[in-house]
Every structure is written in C-alpha cells, then in structure tokens.
Amino acid sequence: MSVIEQETKTLQNFINGQWVASQSTETMEVPNPATGAIIAKVPISTKSDVDQAVEAAGNAFQTWKKTPVSKRARILYKYHHLLTENHERLAKLIVEENGKAYKEAYGEVQRGIECVEFAAGAPTLMMGETLSTIAEDIDSQMFRYPHGVVAGITPFNFPMMVPLWMFPLAIACGNTFVLKPSERTPILSNELTKLFMEAGAPAGVLNVVHGAHDVVNGLLEHPLVKAISFVGSQPVAKYVYEKAASYGKKVQALSGAKNHHIVMPDADMEKAIGHIISSTFGSAGQRCMACSAVVVVGEGSEFVEKLSQAADDLIIGDGSNEEVLLTPVIRDSHRQKVLGYIEKGIEEGAELLRDGRAVMTEMEKGTFLGPTIFDQVTPDMTIAKDEIFAPVLSLLRAKDLDEGLAYISQSRYGNGATIYTKDARAVRQFREEADAGMLGINIGVPATMAFFPFSGWKDSFYGDLHVNGKDGVNFYTRKKMITSRFDY
Ligand code: NAD
Numbered sequence: 001m002s003v004i005e006q007e008t009k010t011l012q013n014f015i016n017g018q019w020v021a022s023q024s025t026e027t028m029e030v031p032n033p034a035t036g037a038i039i040a041k042v043p044i045s046t047k048s049d050v051d052q053a054v055e056a057a058g059n060a061f062q063t064w065k066k067t068p069v070s071k072r073a074r075i076l077y078k079y080h081h082l083l084t085e086n087h088e089r090l091a092k093l094i095v096e097e098n099g100k101a102y103k104e105a106y107g108e109v110q111r112g113i114e115c116v117e118f119a120a121g122a123p124t125l126m127m128g129e130t131l132s133t134i135a136e137d138i139d140s141q142m143f144r145y146p147h148g149v150v151a152g153i154t155p156f157n158f159p160m161m162v163p164l165w166m167f168p169l170a171i172a173c174g175n176t177f178v179l180k181p182s183e184r185t186p187i188l189s190n191e192l193t194k195l196f197m198e199a200g201a202p203a204g205v206l207n208v209v210h211g212a213h214d215v216v217n218g219l220l221e222h223p224l225v226k227a228i229s230f231v232g233s234q235p236v237a238k239y240v241y242e243k244a245a246s247y248g249k250k251v252q253a254l255s256g257a258k259n260h261h262i263v264m265p266d267a268d269m270e271k272a273i274g275h276i277i278s279s280t281f282g283s284a285g286q287r288c289m290a291c292s293a294v295v296v297v298g299e300g301s302e303f304v305e306k307l308s309q310a311a312d313d314l315i316i317g318d319g320s321n322e323e324v325l326l327t328p329v330i331r332d333s334h335r336q337k338v339l340g341y342i343e344k345g346i347e348e349g350a351e352l353l354r355d356g357r358a359v360m361t362e363m364e365k366g367t368f369l370g371p372t373i374f375d376q377v378t379p380d381m382t383i384a385k386d387e388i389f390a391p392v393l394s395l396l397r398a399k400d401l402d403e404g405l406a407y408i409s410q411s412r413y414g415n416g417a418t419i420y421t422k423d424a425r426a427v428r429q430f431r432e433e434a435d436a437g438m439l440g441i442n443i444g445v446p447a448t449m450a451f452f453p454f455s456g457w458k459d460s461f462y463g464d465l466h467v468n469g470k471d472g473v474n475f476y477t478r479k480k481m482i483t484s485r486f487d488y
Contacts, residue, residue, distance in 0.1 A: 010041040011186055011210055013049055014193050016056035017203025022049050022210065028183055033099030033328040034318035034366040040097075042186045045211035050178070050218030053207040057149040057176040058224045060204025065146055065174045067202075069123045072172050076120035079168070079199035083113050083192075090160060090191060092320070097185045098159055099328045099366075100283045101319040111450075112164035115468065118450040122172035125473045137487035144477040146174030147226035147250065151219040153180045153240065155232040156330050157286045159188035165454070165467045166229045167196075167206055173476040178207045178225070180215045182232075184330055220244050227475065229467060230254065231288075234387065234413075234459055241462035252463040252475055254288070254456060256387040257415035260396075261291045261444075262404040262430065265298035267420035268442075269306065275420070275444030276393075277310050277325075281371050282445075284329045285391040288460075289416045289438070289447045293377070293384060293394045295404040304375060304395060308353050311371040311393075316359060318366070328367040329390055335360075335367050338390040342372060345383040345394075350374040356391060379410050387413065401426055409435040414457030416446050437461070 010027055012019040022043035030040040064072075083090070087109050094105035118125075128142040152166035159182065167177045181189035193208050209215050219225050220243045227250040230240040237255035244251040261279070263272050279291035296303060317324040329335050339357065346352055356370025369391055377384050377394035384394050384407075398404040408417050418440035419430040427441050437455035440446030448454050453466035465475040 008038050008041050010043060011190055013043065013045060013053065013210055014190070014206070014208040015049075015053045016060075016207070017197070022046070024049070024211075030097060030184070030186065032096050033330055034320070036365050040187055042183050042210045044183070045209050045215050047214055047218035049209050049211070050215055050222065053178045053209045054149055054219070054222045054224050056204040057178050057207050060202060061146075061148050061176045064171075064176055064202065064205050067174075069126055069172075069174070072174065073120050073122045075200045076116055076122070076168055076172055079196055080113060080116045080120060082195045082199055083109070083116060086191075086195060087113075090188065093187055093191060094160055095319040097187045098156065099319055099330065100286075101324050101327050102322055104283050105319065108158055108161045112160040114450040115161070115164040116168045118468070119168035119172040122169075125470075126173060126477065128479070134483070138483060138485050141482040141484070143480045143482070144173070144473075145480055146476065147478055148175065149178065149224050150175040150227045150229065150476065151178045151180065151225050152229045153216055153219070153232065154182055154189075156182040156184035157283065157288070159185035160192065162231050163189055163192055165231070165472075169468075169472045170229070170476045171201070171205055173473065175227075175476055176205050178209060178219060180209055180211065180219060183210065183212050186210050216240065217243075220249070221247055223247075225249060227251065228253075229475070231467075237462055238459075250475065252465055252467060253461070254454065254467065255460050255462060256389075256413060257288045257290075257456065257460050258293060258385070258387055258411050258413040259289060259291055259416040259418070259436070260293045260295055260404070260408045260411065261418040261420065262295045262297060262398075262401065263300070263303060264401065264419065264421035264423060264426055265300075266422050268422070269303055271442070272420035273303070273307050273310050275418075275442070276307065277314070279444035280393045281311070281314055281326050281391045284327050284369070286330065286389050287445065288456075289445045291393070291418070291444065292388060293396060293407070295396045295398050295407055297398050297401060297404055300397065304353070308373055311354050311373060314371055316363070316368060316370060326371060326391060329369055330367070332367050334390070335369055338369060338388055338392060341383055341386065341388045341390075341392060345374045345377070345381065348381045348383070349376075350381060350383060350394070351376045353395075379407050385412070401429060405430070405433050405435075411435075412459045415460035416440065416456075418443055418446060
C-alpha cells in the first residue's frame with residue numbers, strides 16, 4: 001500500500017443521521033482526473049447497507065410526512081443559505097473530483113442552488129385542487145401526499161446539480177430519501193448531506209449509501225422504496241426503468257444524448273463558433289446537453305475552417321486554472337473507449353480534421369484528450385449514432401434545413417438540439433419539427449432551469465414525469481381525491 005493510500009480517507013455512508021462505515025471492506029479509489037492523485041476511497045456498499053438506510057428512511061417518514069410543509073420548506077431556506085455561503089468551496093471540490101473547469105463548477109453549484117430555491121416553494125407547489133358543486137350539494141377536493149421512501153441514483157458528471165434535482169424537492173414534498181451517488185464522484189454528496197443536516201433536517205430524512213450496482217439493485221428491489229429517480233447512461237437507465245417498474249415503483253430515468261446543432265448559412269458565424277466550442281469541449285464534452293454533432297447547412301467551408309482554428313486555440317489543463325476550457329475526461333477506462341470511437345470514425349471513412357490524441361503524450365498526468373473533430377460524417381456512422389461523451393465532434397453536411405432536421409429525427413436520442421440562424425421561418429420550422437425535448441435558438445447549452453422540466457425525448461428519457469418543475473412535484477407526490485356530500 002502506498003503512503004497516499006494509507007492516508008486517503010474512506011468515505012462513510014450516512015444512515016439515520018449518523019456517519020457509518022459500510023459493511024463492505026471493498027473500496028474504490030477516487031482520483032483527481034487532472035493529476036491522478038487519489039483524493040478519497042469510496043466504499044462499495046452491500047445490500048445490507050441499503051436495507052439499513054431504507055429502514056431508517058421508512059421510520060423517519062412516519063414523522064416527516066406529518067411535519068407541516070411550511071416547516072419542511074424552512075429547512076430548505078436555511079439549506080439555500082448554507083449552500084450559498086459554501087458556493088466557492090463546493091465548486092473547488094467539484095473541480096477536484098470531477099475535473100471540470102472552476103467556472104463550470106461554479107455554474108453547477110448555482111444550478112443546484114436554484115433547485116433548492118424551487119423546492120422551498122413546496123407550500124405553494126403542493127397545493128391541491130377543489131371544485132364546488134360537482135353535483136347537487138357535492139364538492140370535490142384533491143390533496144397531494146408524499147409516497148414514502150424515494151431513492152436517487154446519480155451520474156459522475158454533475159455531482160452537485162443532479163443530486164439537487166432530486167432530494168430537496170422529494171423531501172420538501174414530505175418523502176424521505178436514500179441517495180446513491182456516482183462512485184466516481186462521491187465526495188460532493190457527503191458535503192451536501194452535511195450542510196442539509198446543518199440546516200436542521202431530522203435524522204433519517206436523507207441517507208446516503210455509496211457503491212455501485214449492488215446498491216442500485218438493493219434499492220430497485222426493496223419493497224419500501226416507492227419511487228426511483230435515475231440519471232446516467234442509456235443502457236443503465238433502461239435497465240433501471242424496466243426493473244424498477246417490474247417491482248411496482250414509480251420511475252423517472254434520464255439517459256444518454258446525442259445533441260445536434262444546426263448551423264444555417266445566415267448564422268452569425270463568430271457567435272455560433274463560440275457557442276459550439278464551449279458546448280462541445282466544455283467539461284470535456286461530458287455533459288448530457290453537450291453539442292456532439294454539428295449539422296453544417298450549405299457549403300460551409302469557411303465555418304469549418306474557423307471552427308477548427310478555434311479548437312486549436314483551446315487551453316487544455318487542470319480545471320483549477322481559470323484560463324483552461326478543456327479539462328480531462330473522468331477516467332482512463334473512459335478515454336480508452338473514446339479512442340476506440342476515434343479509430344472507428346477513421347475506419348468508417350470520416351475525415352479526421354483535428355486529432356486530440358497527441359495531447360495524451362504531451363500530458364502524462366491526468367486523463368486528458370485534445371479536441372477531436374471529424375468532418376464528412378454521415379448519420380449511419382457509429383460516431384454519428386453513439387453517445388461518445390468526450391471532446392469529440394462530428395460534422396455532418398446537409399443541403400438544407402429539412403435534411404438537418406431529418407438527421408435529428410434519425411437519432412435514437414432526443415435530449416437537446418440547437419439552431420443558429422437569424423431567419424424566423426427557419427426558427428419556427430426547427431421549433432415545430434426538431435425531434436428532441438430541449439431546443440436552443442442561438443443557445444449552446446439549452447438546459448432548462450429548475451422551474452421547468454428537464455425534458456429529454458426518445459432514448460434520452462424513460463418514464464413520464466421529468467425531473468424539476470411541476471413534473472418533479474407530480475413525480476414526488478400522489479393525489480388523493482375526496483368527494484363530499486353536504487345534503488344531510
Ligand atoms: P452510468 O450509467 O455509468 O452511472 C450512473 C449511475 O448508475 C451511477 O450511480 C452508477 O453507479 C450506476 N450504475 C452504473 N452501471 C450500473 C449497472 N450495471 N447496474 C446498476 N447501476 C449501475 O453513467 P455515468 O457515466 O456516471 O454518467 C454519464 C451518463 O449520464 C451519460 O450517458 C450522460 O448523458 C448521462 N446523463 C444524462 C443526463 C440527462 O439529463 N439526460 C444528465 C447527466 C448525465
């Protein structure tokens with residue numbers, strides 16, 4: 001065992017208001033992706049850890065569901081205050097465990113805080129509906145109630161924002177929660193939990209169990225867990241959706257993406273390039289709303305040339321350096337998978353305009369990959385179809401908007417899509433016909449804010465009610481109808 005390993009802390013689970021060691025002795029190292037330094041170890045917990053957490057959440061629910069909604073909301077106000085006070089510290093922790101640039105991490109913290117702001121509106125959000133005189137002397141009322149224990153399973157790429165899409169709103173609605181953070185970025189979840197307890201949350205209301213698929217399966221199979229929120233890759237999202245449903249649970253599973261950006265001939269070229277560069281290469285392309293395919297409408301040679309030059313100018317490095325835009329990918333195992341895609345792109349006949357692989361020898365430490373751009377990509381190629389989740393961009397050529405929209409329709413994914421144009425007719429056609437759930441008009445990352453649903457379509461989402469906004473409230477509550485007669 002190296003000195004670093006001896007000194008590195010193994011993270012604990014949080015169950016019933018206590019930090020506890022996992023019952024498993026198996027751990028996984030958490031390296032800083034930019035330096036390779038091991039910053040923590042995460043326990044690979046067992047199903048019996050899950051059982052304890054769910055039991056604690058089940059017991060806490062008996063009191064929490066009766067706690068007045070205004071009191072629940074007050075904890076969220078305090079939490080908002082504490083998160084805001086810790087904004088910079090949390091952003092630095094994100095940089096360390098995820099590798100993204102400080103500015104991106106700072107923005108992520110802000111997005112997370114906005115979810116807490118939204119959830120603090122629970123007294124209004126949970127209001128039901130009433131209708132007088134649905135028949136003679138008869139009225140109808142609808143009340144919203146929490147489900148009980150809800151579980152959240154989160155990905156590595158937004159270690160703060162995604163957990164905050166889930167537990168603040170679920171808990172504000174009166175549920176209790178078990179969180180299973182990504183084993184690749186587990187540190188933020190513990191920090192978020194500490195602050196939540198400091199805000200006054202009672203023991204058992206929020207629990208955290210670290211680990212991998214055993215923890216996920218434990219949650220999916222547990223009869224006390226009534227609803228599952230999942231965010232992650234497509235195969236796992238589908239698995240979670242199907243398995244949770246087969247165990248009778250409510251489920252929302254947000255999945256992978258392939259986001260197309262259509263560049264029309266009349267687009268403001270400089271601005272479009274700026275947005276595309278930042279959307280494609282920011283967070284090393286590891287955003288579910290990242291641009292990964294650009295559809296160049298018309299001749300486009302000047303645009304392609306300028307875009308490639310802008311990629312050459314990118315500063316690559318550790319995200320703690322504020323100048324840097326292109327940061328490392330999460331692990332070498334992921335980078336190896338991406339290298340396979342680059343080989344596949346060449347093999348299938350795409351033209352490699354910029355090859356980011358040289359960066360790997362220039363930067364020995366950390367899991368860096370330079371900006372990689374393929375031109376003359378066709379929709380049937382593997383690099384056009386699969387989510388690569390890395391700084392790898394495919395350029396597809398289209399003669400007109402109809403053809404560009406057809407590429408979007410052919411994709412199995414439908415998370416986001418953007419058009420760059422000043423033409424109102426093109427905007428309207430794009431809005432009406434683009435087969436994706438979150439559209440941008442001259443916007444690089446058209447991610448929605450906490451008061452709207454995060455609304456992926458097709459294989460980018462499994463379920464009915466999305467996270468955030470009114471969908472989130474509907475997901476975390478169930479409705480009870482009362483019909484009353486008053487003619488006695
Ligand atoms: P991932 O699927 O590898 O992991 C997500 C979660 O699932 C983790 O907690 C992990 O422990 C668990 N998991 C992984 N394999 C499992 C298995 N075989 N059985 C049970 N559980 C398993 O995803 P990731 O690599 O951490 O995150 C990146 C992915 O998430 C990308 O595909 C990205 O598009 C997607 N994502 C989507 C959205 C969205 O809103 N649609 C947002 C963020 C990320």
